[in-house]
Amino acid sequence: MNAAAPDGKLRIVIVIARYPPHHLGGYELRCRDVARELVRRGHTVTVLTSRHGRRGVEDDSGVRVVRQLHIWPDGVRGRIATAGFIFGTVSDCRRLRRTSRDADVVAYWHQSGLTSALLGVKPRKGCGVLCDVSSEWLRDAAGTGGNWFRIWEKAPASALKRVAKAALRVFVGALPGVPVVRPHLPPGRAYFTSADRKASHLAGGIDVADAALIRSGIDLGLFKFVATRPPGGPQVLFLGRIKRRKGLHTIVLALGDLPPTARLRAVGPVEDEEYLAEVAELARAARVMDRVEFGAPVPHSEVPALIANAHVLVIASEEPEAFSRLVLEAYAVGTPVVGTTLGGTGEVLHEGETGLTFAPGNSRELSNQLKRLIGDADLGARLVANARRLVEERYSLGFTVGQIEALLAEAVQRARPDAGAA
Helix, strand or coil: CCCCCCCCCCEEEEECCCCCCCCCCHHHHHHHHHHHHHHHCCCEEEEEEECCCCCEEEEECCEEEEEEECCCCCCCCCHHHHHHHHHHHHHHHHHHHHHCCCCCEEEECCCCCCCHHHHHCCCCCCCEEEEEECCCHHHHHHHHCHHHHHHHHCCCCCHHHHHHHHHHHHHHHCCCCCCCCCCCCCCCEEEECCHHHHHHHHHCCCCCCCCEECCCCECCCCCCCCCCCCCCCCEEEEECCECHHHCHHHHHHHHCCCCCCCEEEEECCECCHHHHHHHHHHHHHCCCHHHEEEECCCCHHHHHHHHHCCCEEEECCCCCECCCHHHHHHHHHCCCEEECCCEHHHHCCCECCCEEECCCCCHHHHHHHHHHHHHCHHHHHHHHHHHHHHHHHHCEHHHHHHHHHHHHHHHHHHHCCCCCCC
């Protein structure tokens, strides 16, 4: 296999909407872990991301982070916003072309909020393309054309506006590297972090039949196994964004059926203030408000200790999730998991084997499972042992990055079919 360097080391450009310390969930954290590990293995990695939170170029443990792209998290509405979006998109496409000028492979990660035009920027000859799909960004872009291509596909009502728009389209399309025609998606080979997500894309008519499956990997050096838990009553942990679909209300209701010594700690960013008020009112009505603690988000470096201090982690999502890093993180540190199995979570959370499960929104079933876990030390020990073994054998960071590394090299080989074998 031919790569840029005789030793097979690659020059990789990763394009992602946000990069730590700015993140919405596990997508960005996983990207950082993979990027750092690729650098540790000798590859050169540049992350091209949005200017959200800060702007400029910095070093992140050997990863060159370029925070220059525009981000449009709330969409584009109105003439002034659209004009700014067009100028911003032209700038971003040129930025990607410059950043990837010497790259061997461009890897697209979570794109939500970026201009979809980036997906249509053609890499230089011989540069491979790979897509990491752990969210809905690819299906959204393929289904609607994305925020950029919708501008050019929608015809104005009046003839004069149609002529003006056609002229603008010709002008913008003549700029080097700025696409105005919707590209084939995915723009290269893709891989998914869960079989459920791949199936949903195939059902949506997206050409990902040959996509690989590479699940998240956990840094076992950070998420170390902790054999014991703090003394006292059962500590139940909810860790995630506080919004209705995450099901915090179900845990609050279940808490009312647990022994008075049981407590709930809910840690994460509040994305729906109205929902938070509903949860608080529900806790007061269930007479458990004095046993519920709300906490602000913590840095990812503090997450291992946070999970290790809990007796059980509850995943109460009421809508399909991508493959959950949080479940694996709990497995790694030795905290039992009780959760719903919608989406990718069900691919690793197996009833009576690696954890306990309950139906979404069913607080009685959740409380029964929590009572079962609290009252049976042998059951908890067995679940913890099975879960930790699973992570060590199949979901370590090194194992995951090895698979991604192989696909990156394959993407380069596909882009250079005439290069021959190394």
